Amino acid sequence: MSVQIKGLNKLLADLEKRLGPDKIRNISDHALKEGARVFVEELKAQFELFKDTGASIDEITISEPMTIGGVRTIKIHWRGPDNRYRIIHLNEWGTVKNPNPRGKGAIARAMRNAENAYKAAVKEAVRRGV
Secondary structure, eight states: OOOOOTTHHHHHHHHHHHHOHHHHHHHHHHHHHHHHHHHHHHHHHHHHTTOSSSHHHHTEEEOOOEEETTEEEOOEEEOSTTOGGGTHHHHHHOOSSOSSOTTTTHHHHHHHHHHHHHHHHHHHHHHHHO
């Protein structure tokens, strides 16, 4: 199933012409940050269910907005003194010896649970910016 929205490119071009590319970029960056904040809250709630020391929760980091392939993007990753980025994929997918860890699928659940809240946060941030 696919949906085609007509006039979206025209609307975006008109907004950029009226507000300028720098203003549109600032609005977009703010919206991305708000959406990421909402997602990280849900991600932390999912990680609470199986935390041991809490290091995986403490090391969740939101990057600054960047352009990747012509699209403004923000990354959520793990960075900190305990190097939890090395084992996050083991909790998410399991291993041969432990195929079903307690945290299996936590990131996927967080993405699914936060989808509507993320869209609402982005929409509200764009509305405030325009």
